[in-house]
Amino acid sequence: MQISDPHMLLLIPLLPLAGFLVNAGIGRRLSKAASGGIAVGAMFLSFAGALAASRALLRLPEDARVIDQALYTWISSGNLDVTLGLRLDPLAMVMILVVTGIGALIHLYSTAYMHEETDAEYARYFSYLNLFAAFMLILVLAPNFAVMFVGWEGVGLCSYLLIGFWYKKQSAADAGKKAFIVNRIGDAGFLLGMALLFSRFGTLDFAQLAREIAPLAPETAAFGALSAAALLLFVGATGKSAQLPLYVWLPDAMEGPTPVSALIHAATMVTAGVYMIGRNAVLYTHAPGVLEIVAGVGVATALFAATIGLVQTDIKRVLAYSTVSQLGLMFLAMGVGAFGAGIFHLYTHAFFKALLFLGAGAVIHALAGEQDLRRMGGLRRDLPVTYWTFLIGALAIAGVPGFAGFFSKDEVLYRTFAAGYPLLWAAGAAASLLTAIYMFRLVFLAFHGEASDGRPQHGPHQHLHDAPPRMAVVLVALAAGAVLAGYVGVPAALGGSNRIEAFLEPSFHPAAEASVEGAVEGLSHEAHDTGLELGLMGVSTAVALGGIALAALFFLRRRDLADAWAARYRGMHRLLLHKYYVDELYDAAIVQPVKTGSEQVLWKGVDAGLIDGAVNGAGLTIRGASASLRRLQTGSLRSYAASLFVGVLLVLGYLLWP
Amino acid sequence: MVSLTHYLVLSAVLFAIGTAGVFLRRNLITVLLSIEVMLNAANLSLVAFGRELGTVDGQVIVFFVVTVAAAEAAVGLALVIALFRLRESLDPDAYTSLKW
Numbered sequence: 154m155q156i157s158d159p160h161m162l163l164l165i166p167l168l169p170l171a172g173f174l175v176n177a178g179i180g181r182r183l184s185k186a187a188s189g190g191i192a193v194g195a196m197f198l199s200f201a202g203a204l205a206a207s208r209a210l211l212r213l214p215e216d217a218r219v220i221d222q223a224l225y226t227w228i229s230s231g232n233l234d235v236t237l238g239l240r241l242d243p244l245a246m247v248m249i250l251v252v253t254g255i256g257a258l259i260h261l262y263s264t265a266y267m268h269e270e271t272d273a274e275y276a277r278y279f280s281y282l283n284l285f286a287a288f289m290l291i292l293v294l295a296p297n298f299a300v301m302f303v304g305w306e307g308v309g310l311c312s313y314l315l316i317g318f319w320y321k322k323q324s325a326a327d328a329g330k331k332a333f334i335v336n337r338i339g340d341a342g343f344l345l346g347m348a349l350l351f352s353r354f355g356t357l358d359f360a361q362l363a364r365e366i367a368p369l370a371p372e373t374a375a376f377g378a379l380s381a382a383a384l385l386l387f388v389g390a391t392g393k394s395a396q397l398p399l400y401v402w403l404p405d406a407m408e409g410p411t412p413v414s415a416l417i418h419a420a421t422m423v424t425a426g427v428y429m430i431g432r433n434a435v436l437y438t439h440a441p442g443v444l445e446i447v448a449g450v451g452v453a454t455a456l457f458a459a460t461i462g463l464v465q466t467d468i469k470r471v472l473a474y475s476t477v478s479q480l481g482l483m484f485l486a487m488g489v490g491a492f493g494a495g496i497f498h499l500y501t502h503a504f505f506k507a508l509l510f511l512g513a514g515a516v517i518h519a520l521a522g523e524q525d526l527r528r529m530g531g532l533r534r535d536l537p538v539t540y541w542t543f544l545i546g547a548l549a550i551a552g553v554p555g556f557a558g559f560f561s562k563d564e565v566l567y568r569t570f571a572a573g574y575p576l577l578w579a580a581g582a583a584a585s586l587l588t589a590i591y592m593f594r595l596v597f598l599a600f601h602g603e604a605s606d607g608r609p610q611h612g613p614h615q616h617l618h619d620a621p622p623r624m625a626v627v628l629v630a631l632a633a634g635a636v637l638a639g640y641v642g643v644p645a646a647l648g649g650s651n652r653i654e655a656f657l658e659p660s661f662h663p664a665a666e667a668s669v670e671g672a673v674e675g676l677s678h679e680a681h682d683t684g685l686e687l688g689l690m691g692v693s694t695a696v697a698l699g700g701i702a703l704a705a706l707f708f709l710r711r712r713d714l715a716d717a718w719a720a721r722y723r724g725m726h727r728l729l730l731h732k733y734y735v736d737e738l739y740d741a742a743i744v745q746p747v748k749t750g751s752e753q754v755l756w757k758g759v760d761a762g763l764i765d766g767a768v769n770g771a772g773l774t775i776r777g778a779s780a781s782l783r784r785l786q787t788g789s790l791r792s793y794a795a796s797l798f799v800g801v802l803l804v805l806g807y808l809l810w811p
Numbered sequence: 812m813v814s815l816t817h818y819l820v821l822s823a824v825l826f827a828i829g830t831a832g833v834f835l836r837r838n839l840i841t842v843l844l845s846i847e848v849m850l851n852a853a854n855l856s857l858v859a860f861g862r863e864l865g866t867v868d869g870q871v872i873v874f875f876v877v878t879v880a881a882a883e884a885a886v887g888l889a890l891v892i893a894l895f896r897l898r899e900s901l902d903p904d905a906y907t908s909l910k911w
Contacts, residue, residue: 787907787910788906788909788910789903789910791834791903791904794833794834795834798834
């Protein structure tokens with residue numbers, strides 16, 4: 154371990170944090186150009202810092218790629234010793250590049266997108282945005298659970314602030330609260346898992362934990378402390394990364410400004426859970442039972458969300474469910490032990506999901522806030538830049554060969570199959586098919602066909618404006634990323650060497666002497682079965698193209714067919730349209746009981762009855778007692794004198810009694 | 812021979828009569844008179860002790876008591892006159908408005 158420049162790592166989260174402080178402090182007095190400039194500048198500088206740090210990391214020999222920067226001892230109590238510091242390793246490096254790179258582009262895009270806000274609101278927006286990036290960077294650079302928890306909670310807070318940014322709108326305020334509360338449920342699991350690990354191993358440091366866990370035998374049969382900790386941490390991940398059953402906040406998070414959705418979905422927040430599992434890869438490989446749960450939850454979420462995405466009519470909601478679904482695929486990869494593939498998919502997904510959201514933002518911007526797909530149509534001619542970049546994003550997420558999503562998604566599916574889970578593979582492939590269908594349904598409905606009658610027009614002129622330059626630049630840059638990002642991980646079967654996974658490998662097995670046995674471990678070093686991989690790749694390609702073709706059939710050529718199918722399977726259609734009634738179920742099973750319990754028991758019973766009762770009861774008792782006691786106060790001089798006399802007699806009697 | 816005990820018994824009897832007068836009489840002036848009787852009962856026992864012990868301390872204290880009693884009578888009678896002007900009554904039970 155060596156530190157090339159002691160303050161370099163520190164600068165990466167501190168720059169956005171400084172941007173936050175400036176904008177939060179004096180932002181309301183700054184012009185839009187100034188506050189936006191500060192925020193964007195901070196992010197680009199942070200990106201430059203991340204690049205410099207990455208270069209320093211890459212110069213280190215392959216088996217010692219860790220840059221540790223301990224600032225000071227944060228907590229020292231008993232045998233709890235928490236260092237406040239930052240640590241860069243290959244996994245963190247990929248993450249900081251994604252967070253700062255994509256984040257900076259989203260900041261830049263926001264300067265144009267949010268231009269209609271007042272100066273003060275504009276500054277508030279950018280201060281939150283910067284804070285979000287800062288917390289995410291703290292999260293990924295954390296060397297131990299305690300520091301990670303700071304970032305973990307911080308992004309939760311910022312998601313609340315940003316989703317509820319338009320807080321005067323009731324639905325936005327509610328969505329912010331929902332995100333925060335659902336996340337808190339997951340956080341409780343995270344905190345418990347953290348405490349369990351500490352009580353077992355006496356440390357919260359990731360590297361230390363990995364060293365302690367590595368020599369232990371994997372808990373294959375029993376469900377021991379490691380499995381319990383892994384499962385609890387995974388509960389935290391399901392909250393943060395929107396997996397079943399805690400995904401419900403993410404679709405509602407669409408209430409926030411569109412660039413915020415891009416930031417939450419692509420660069421920050423939802424990737425935290427995937428990252429956390431990758432960070433604790435050693436722990437998870439020692440709890441194979443939990444890994445299977447992770448894979449199961451992941452694939453179930455992928456399918457579940459994809460089916461909902463098929464019928465949603467809000468452009469952002471389709472994308473939201475697509476994120477939930479793609480995150481499911483990442484968890485599938487994590488669950489079958491293909492940590493590198495999962496992180497690879499996270500990284501490519503960041504590009505095309507940011508692109509898709511920002512493209513959707515450009516559409517919404519052009520249509521003056523219209524988000525309903527049924528009221529769009531034919532936008533291809535009016536918004537060429539948005540259309541082409543959006544198309545690239547859609548091709549990438551569908552997994553068409555040559556685009557970024559193809560390489561990573563294929564890697565995930567191949568690893569799933571090779572790890573011996575053909576069923577999970579089939580479910581993942583089905584989710585990919587659905588992905589291709591709903592993405593191209595979105596493209597065809599929004600951009601192709603004829604303009605629907607209800608389509609709003611922006612401004613007094615009867616033509617729509619394409620994305621303004623600052624937004625267009627970002628769209629083009631992300632589109633380039635959505636094409637090229639996959640080429641760092643070209644699989645061996647296609648003549649590449651999958652460099653990103655080889656690069657990430659040390660992060661998942663930090664203990665040099667790792668002697669972990671087990672199928673999961675063996676897999677990563679297993680020689681690739683080229684024939685199988687090519688075959689699966691063919692299937693993936695067929696699935697992607699087939700999905701696009703199906704979407705074209707239903708939503709481009711024969712729109713009536715889609716309606717006919719919706720009518721024929723009306724029950725199914727309604728079930729999907731209402732998102733399987735999960736929100737209603739949660740409302741009935743959790744929200745209403747909590748509300749009723751709070752009102753009937755806690756408010757009317759405990760608060761009004763017990764607490765107020767005790768306070769009022771004390772007063773009433775004293776009043777009742779005084780009511781009879783004050784009768785003594787007769788006002789009659791002679792009775793006072795008599796009582797005085799009797800008192801004196803009593804005192805004398807007591808004193809003189811022999 | 813009149814012993815200390817006789818004086819003290821007389822003093823106690825006077826004191827009891829005075830006390831009973833304070834409690835039982837229904838005329839404020841009589842009540843004041845009864846208080847004078849109680850004071851003089853105390854004076855009697857003081858003087859008796861002084862004589863028994865052969866000192867003048869008891870008599871000195873009695874002088875003070877008499878002085879205070881004079882002042883008390885003056886103030887008390889003035890109050891009685893004021894009260895009578897207010898209510899046209901000397902019954903102590905007429906002045907019970909300072910009650911609950």
